[in-house]
Amino acid sequence: MSAPGRLPRWVDLGLLPLVSLLAAFAVSAGVIAVVGENPWTALKLLAAGAFGSQEAIGYTLYYATNFIFTGLAVALALHAGLFNIGCEGQAYLGGLGVGLVGLALDQHWPFWAILPAAVGAAAVFGAAWAFIPAWLQARRGSHIVITTIMFNFIASAVMTYLLVNVLIKPGQQSPESRELAPPAWLPTMRALLGRVGISISSSPLNLAFLVALAASVFVWVYVWHTRWGYALRTAGRNPAAAVYAGISPARVTIVAMLLSGALAGGLGLNEILGVQHRLLLDFPAGAGFVGIAVALMGRKHPLGILLAAVLFGALYQGGSELSFDLPHLNRDMVVVIQGLVILTCGALENLFRLPLAALFARRRRVGEEA
Amino acid sequence: MSADHAERPAQPAAPGREPPPALELRGIDKRFGAVHANRAVSLAVAAGTVHGLIGENGAGKSTLMNIVYGYHRADAGEIRVRGRRVDIHRPHDAIAAGIGMVHQHFMLVDNLTVLENVILGAEGGRRLGAGLARARAELERLARDHGLTVPLDTPVEHLPVGVQQRVEILKALYRGAEILILDEPTAVLTPQETVQLFGLLTRLRDQGRTVILVTHKLREIMAVTDRVTVMRQGAVVHETATRATSEAELAEKMVGRAVLLQVEKGPARPGEVLLAVRDLEVRDRFGVIRVRRASFELRAGEILGIAGVAGNGQTELLEALAGIAAPSRGQIEYLGRDLGRAGGARERRRLGLAHVPEDRLRMGVVGGFTAQDNAILGHQDRPAYCRGGFLRRAAIAADCARKMRDYDVRPPEPGRLLEAFSGGNQQKLVLAREIDGDPRVLLVGQPTRGVDIGAVEFIHRRLVALRDAGKALLLVSVELDEILGLADRILVMFGGEIVAEVPRAEATEQKLGLLMAGVREGAA
Numbered sequence: 001m002s003a004p005g006r007l008p009r010w011v012d013l014g015l016l017p018l019v020s021l022l023a024a025f026a027v028s029a030g031v032i033a034v035v036g037e038n039p040w041t042a043l044k045l046l047a048a049g050a051f052g053s054q055e056a057i058g059y060t061l062y063y064a065t066n067f068i069f070t071g072l073a074v075a076l077a078l079h080a081g082l083f084n085i086g087c088e089g090q091a092y093l094g095g096l097g098v099g100l101v102g103l104a105l106d107q108h109w110p111f112w113a114i115l116p117a118a119v120g121a122a123a124v125f126g127a128a129w130a131f132i133p134a135w136l137q138a139r140r141g142s143h144i145v146i147t148t149i150m151f152n153f154i155a156s157a158v159m160t161y162l163l164v165n166v167l168i169k170p171g172q173q174s175p176e177s178r179e180l181a182p183p184a185w186l187p188t189m190r191a192l193l194g195r196v197g198i199s200i201s202s203s204p205l206n207l208a209f210l211v212a213l214a215a216s217v218f219v220w221v222y223v224w225h226t227r228w229g230y231a232l233r234t235a236g237r238n239p240a241a242a243v244y245a246g247i248s249p250a251r252v253t254i255v256a257m258l259l260s261g262a263l264a265g266g267l268g269l270n271e272i273l274g275v276q277h278r279l280l281l282d283f284p285a286g287a288g289f290v291g292i293a294v295a296l297m298g299r300k301h302p303l304g305i306l307l308a309a310v311l312f313g314a315l316y317q318g319g320s321e322l323s324f325d326l327p328h329l330n331r332d333m334v335v336v337i338q339g340l341v342i343l344t345c346g347a348l349e350n351l352f353r354l355p356l357a358a359l360f361a362r363r364r365r366v367g368e369e370a
Numbered sequence: 371m372s373a374d375h376a377e378r379p380a381q382p383a384a385p386g387r388e389p390p391p392a393l394e395l396r397g398i399d400k401r402f403g404a405v406h407a408n409r410a411v412s413l414a415v416a417a418g419t420v421h422g423l424i425g426e427n428g429a430g431k432s433t434l435m436n437i438v439y440g441y442h443r444a445d446a447g448e449i450r451v452r453g454r455r456v457d458i459h460r461p462h463d464a465i466a467a468g469i470g471m472v473h474q475h476f477m478l479v480d481n482l483t484v485l486e487n488v489i490l491g492a493e494g495g496r497r498l499g500a501g502l503a504r505a506r507a508e509l510e511r512l513a514r515d516h517g518l519t520v521p522l523d524t525p526v527e528h529l530p531v532g533v534q535q536r537v538e539i540l541k542a543l544y545r546g547a548e549i550l551i552l553d554e555p556t557a558v559l560t561p562q563e564t565v566q567l568f569g570l571l572t573r574l575r576d577q578g579r580t581v582i583l584v585t586h587k588l589r590e591i592m593a594v595t596d597r598v599t600v601m602r603q604g605a606v607v608h609e610t611a612t613r614a615t616s617e618a619e620l621a622e623k624m625v626g627r628a629v630l631l632q633v634e635k636g637p638a639r640p641g642e643v644l645l646a647v648r649d650l651e652v653r654d655r656f657g658v659i660r661v662r663r664a665s666f667e668l669r670a671g672e673i674l675g676i677a678g679v680a681g682n683g684q685t686e687l688l689e690a691l692a693g694i695a696a697p698s699r700g701q702i703e704y705l706g707r708d709l710g711r712a713g714g715a716r717e718r719r720r721l722g723l724a725h726v727p728e729d730r731l732r733m734g735v736v737g738g739f740t741a742q743d744n745a746i747l748g749h750q751d752r753p754a755y756c757r758g759g760f761l762r763r764a765a766i767a768a769d770c771a772r773k774m775r776d777y778d779v780r781p782p783e784p785g786r787l788l789e790a791f792s793g794g795n796q797q798k799l800v801l802a803r804e805i806d807g808d809p810r811v812l813l814v815g816q817p818t819r820g821v822d823i824g825a826v827e828f829i830h831r832r833l834v835a836l837r838d839a840g841k842a843l844l845l846v847s848v849e850l851d852e853i854l855g856l857a858d859r860i861l862v863m864f865g866g867e868i869v870a871e872v873p874r875a876e877a878t879e880q881k882l883g884l885l886m887a888g889v890r891e892g893a894a
């Protein structure tokens with residue numbers, strides 16, 4: 001007997017998120033109307049702000065880069081049955097690793113040598129920060145949701161301490177490191193495309209975006225096409241079956257969290273080497289948490305994560321444009337819209353799943369009887 | 371009949387005519403999405419009878435009873451109780467109409483006493499004390515009338531399963547059930563407890579109550595029912611007086627073709643010892659001893675059956691042998707080599723020790739995976755499936771398609787999700803996976819649990835064929851029929867100990883049943 005609620009693939013992966021998204025926008029429109037603005041105008045401004053120019057698209061994709069890294073990180077852990085809420089902290093520490101590599105090497109090494117070192121540092125630092133909660137979960141049974149949340153706070157405290165007391169540029173008030181020298185900067189997309197003769201407007205979009213795309217391909221191959229990915233999914237879905245199959249769930253927990261932390265650390269490349277060119281406070285800016293929404297909305301699949309990341313990037317970018325143009329809509333309104341998207345796509349997924357399932361069951365039946 | 375009339379509310383039956391059936395279903399129809407679970411089912415259960423409802427898994431009998439008890443609502447059709455039409459929207463309505471249900475999985479709160487469990491949901495007032503006192507008096511009366519003795523003040527977690535079931539029955543009677551539905555009530559009982567249950571059901575019937583027994587076991591139908599209704603694919607296909615039918619006929623109606631109830635097999639030709647277990651002790655994670663000093667040998671070319679009521683250490687024994695749980699003492703020798711105390715399911719499978727786990731859904735398969743991903747579980751590292759860490763997707767799919775053909779898994783679609791297969795087809799896939807690795811020893815737990823009769827026959831034939839090919843099989847089953855049908859030698863487990871070894875020729879249901887219940891015979 002097939003369980004009620006099974007849907008065709010295209011509905012599950014395409015239509016359902018779309019319907020959820022539309023519902024979120026509909027509610028948002030209501031809120032905007034209540035505040036006293038025209039929802040349609042706001043939507044147009046939002047879309048234009050996110051996609052209306054090359055510069056706008058560049059900004060949207062720059063934000064999306066962060067969300068791809070953290071979305072992949074959350075999704076990979078979810079495949080192993082682990083809810084990694086600590087991407088924020090892992091990204092923060094990953095950025096520290098990137099920054100330290102930059103500060104140590106920018107005077108001595110050329111860019112092509114710094115890049116792999118920085119990628120490695122982002123991964124190692126992010127993974128290291130995820131390792132402790134992973135080990136506690138695997139060996140001591142401490143719940144990973146709790147420990148990763150706590151590690152976000154610890155990461156924040158550690159970074160504040162380091163920036164205020166150790167890494168701060170001498171003779172300066174604000175807790176930031178010195179600026180990195182250009183050999184440690186990631187080339188912008190404008191510079192990269194300029195090399196092959198394509199000219200685009202200037203934006204913060206940089207090489208890290210391509211690294212994020214590569215990471216997406218890596219996750220896809222790893223999870224669905226390697227035996228380690230098979231072990232990861234098995235342990236995630238049925239730990240007892242994993243033990244039966246000779247797979248150690250504890251080991252999977254640790255490996256999955258290391259990879260998850262490493263992916264989250266990628267955010268540091270985008271922010272530190274790509275845009276800020278210095279170490280500073282709070283650069284993950286909540287991307288670790290947005291990654292949870294991105295992973296859920298993207299159905300834990302890299303392609304879906306890519307699309308969801310672009311959507312959230314557009315909300316960030318378009319939203320900041322929106323608050324310039326419509327005085328009643330400040331940045332908080334954008335947070336409201338994002339919250340509604342997370343609510344309908346993540347938490348209330350079944351709200352639309354059941355009616356859709358009933359609809360398709362009826363259609364199938366009519367089709368059979370005809 | 372006339373005796374009941376005094377106790378019951380006046381019935382709307384016309385004088386001189388037969389009384390209306392206790393429960394009558396007319397044209398009950400129910401769909402779940404694309405599944406047509408009940409197709410215009412009509413059924414009449416005469417008052418004061420035990421009525422059997424039999425059918426394979428997925429035949430729609432549970433759906434039908436859940437409609438009667440108000441868990442589901444029928445898309446069409448009506449329910450009549452004692453001739454009067456009733457609308458049943460939820461269990462509360464069913465209880466009000468005098469219908470009670472005893473579920474396969476008991477709905478009891480473990481740490482409450484029997485009395486507290488019985489009145490749960492029927493406390494009768496804001497203060498518990500008065501309700502409890504009234505309930506106690508009522509229960510004592512019920513217990514006297516029906517010979518249903520249970521200790522009222524003991525927490526149910528301290529009661530044996532058979533007694534817990536009696537608590538469930540008491541609960542239904544306390545709520546005034548005239549019609550009692552029992553869903554697969556014997557799944558957890560020893561043969562002796564089953565006999566006691568049937569005695570109770572007969573007594574209830576003789577006192578005028580109506581019993582509906584839902585089961586897939588033919589023997590129980592023959593033993594205790596007056597009439598029997600057979601369901602197949604959501605519809606009633608046969609109804610008859612039990613006296614006028616036979617197990618073979620019922621089986622044929624259930625499956626839709628003639629089935630072999632008895633496995634055909636020749637005598638075993640035991641060869642060398644492949645697996646030797648000595649003084650094995652297994653503790654669970656709380657340190658409680660689950661298997662106590664178990665010793666036995668398993669030879670090539672034989673099926674060694676382990677009989678026992680569920681929960682007497684068979685699970686832990688099987689897991690220790692398969693390398694899933696580490697024994698705390700003792701030795702497991704495979705092909706003359708000590709497997710050590712450490713786990714190592716992977717290593718043992720590589721050495722030729724395959725394992726079909728007892729609880730398929732909990733351990734043997736991964737829900738949400740496709741059939742082909744399930745078909746490599748435990749074998750995922752074999753070069754046939756995996757090269758340099760990368761899965762060989764095309765080879766895995768082709769291999770799964772071949773297994774599905776060889777083991778008659780339907781539909782033969784490797785890319786289909788596991789949940790879209792019936793229990794029998796899932797089990798055939800698991801069997802295919804484990805046998806296909808060409809093991810020397812196969813550990814099999816409950817090979818036909820939740821499997822339809824047609825597939826049971828297939829699986830039993832495969833197991834016997836494996837034995838005849840010179841492999842050694844260790845069969846754990848709580849179905850005595852299965853043990854008696856397949857095993858060449860039988861070990862009985864009780865309380866974690868192997869209490870007896872019985873050659874197949876000397877094994878009778880009676881003898882095994884007593885051993886399973888912990889009665890040690892002087893002569894065993």
